[in-house]
Amino acid sequence: MRSIHIAEWILGLVTSAERASPTVGDLAEQASSRGAVWLWSAVMRTAFALMWRQVREDPLRVTGAALLGVAVDVGASYIFICFIALLYYVVAAYQNLHVPHLLNAAAATWNLAGPLVASLAVGRVLARLATGREIAVCFVYVVLLCVCGLILLFFVPTMPSPAWALGILEDLAQQAPVFAGAVWGRRLACRSGKLQH
Amino acid sequence: MAAAPSLGEFEQVVLLAILRLGENAYGVTIGAEITECTGREPGPGALYTTLDRLEDKGLIHSRMGDPTPQRGGRAKRYFTVNAKGVAAIARAQRSYQRLLEGCVLPGLNHA
Numbered sequence A: 001m002r003s004i005h006i007a008e009w010i011l012g013l014v015t016s017a018e019r020a021s022p023t024v025g026d027l028a029e030q031a032s033s034r035g036a037v038w039l040w041s042a043v044m045r046t047a048f049a050l051m052w053r054q055v056r057e058d059p060l061r062v063t064g065a066a067l068l069g070v071a072v073d074v075g076a077s078y079i080f081i082c083f084i085a086l087l088y089y090v091v092a093a094y095q096n097l098h099v100p101h102l103l104n105a106a107a108a109t110w111n112l113a114g115p116l117v118a119s120l121a122v123g124r125v126l127a128r129l130a131t132g133r134e135i136a137v138c139f140v141y142v143v144l145l146c147v148c149g150l151i152l153l154f155f156v157p158t159m160p161s162p163a164w165a166l167g168i169l170e171d172l173a174q175q176a177p178v179f180a181g182a183v184w185g186r187r188l189a190c191r192s193g194k195l196q197h
Numbered sequence B: 001m002a003a004a005p006s007l008g009e010f011e012q013v014v015l016l017a018i019l020r021l022g023e024n025a026y027g028v029t030i031g032a033e034i035t036e037c038t039g040r041e042p043g044p045g046a047l048y049t050t051l052d053r054l055e056d057k058g059l060i061h062s063r064m065g066d067p068t069p070q071r072g073g074r075a076k077r078y079f080t081v082n083a084k085g086v087a088a089i090a091r092a093q094r095s096y097q098r099l100l101e102g103c104v105l106p107g108l109n110h111a
Helices: A002-012 A017-034 A036-057 A059-095 A102-129 A134-155 A161-174 A176-192 B009-024 B027-038 B044-056 B083-100
Strands: B060-067 B075-081
Touching: A002 A017, A002 A036, A017 A036, A017 B027, A017 B044, A017 B060, A017 B075, A036 A059, A036 A134, A036 B044, A059 A102, A059 A134, A102 A134, A102 A176, A134 A176, A161 A176, B009 B027, B009 B044, B009 B075, B009 B083, B027 B044, B027 B075, B044 B060, B075 B083
Parallel strands: none
Antiparallel strands: B060 B075
8 A cells, every 4th residue: 555655646746646645546446457567667767758748738838947946057057166166276275274083074074964955945946936847847857957967978088988878877967966855845835825726 | 619529439339338327427337338339449548538528628527326335345436418419419419420421421411
């Protein structure tokens, strides 16, 4: 039964809870004769189809929101780079005075946490820009980032081809916090009544 | 006056399946009816997005049934075609009939 709850949660991300619940019930009813693999395949296909419908319903709004998300991401990256540069400058300046290694640790921590926090923030921004279509806009955002990455790699062909593929996979993995931020935003919108449960 | 909603091929198939099933039209039975009548099994993604779209267009409406244990305690969502939906499917089928008139097709005689 736990898997039914997870399936309902997944579908609830791309449709209202009142539609997600009977849909999962239908899939569970059929899964009793078709098995668990079919259930999860059906849940993922249904979730993707419902998400894609949200993109097709209003492609301009979704793409516009995703482009704005890319702009926010680029802006946040510049702020992050500036902050890191400033931090390392301070570290370098104070190392001669034997200041504790606290600043070094802070820089290293920020180096790890910064992109995570920035991605979560981008996810929240995307959720706010496209309330009710949070996952759809994140999907378009990731596709746009991949396309931008491919274009950049095409014009700057310094890396060997296997590294391209690895780089793109790494980029995709780094977008998980964006989806988490969007889910968080959707949850807040549901709680505040902006979005139907 | 608002333009009459146009129907895609699969939307017509789903509407006709709901009409055939009457009071017992929910996701599982609609899918089974389509498979039985057309010989093609609809994917769950296509079926549920079409049902949502038809409801959003105001051609069908849904009501919730009682939860059952074999469905993990989830209720069934029963669909019925309303007057607007019946008019839309009748209009779409009349268009097909007009297109078929004069055509000579194996096994069909609309001349």
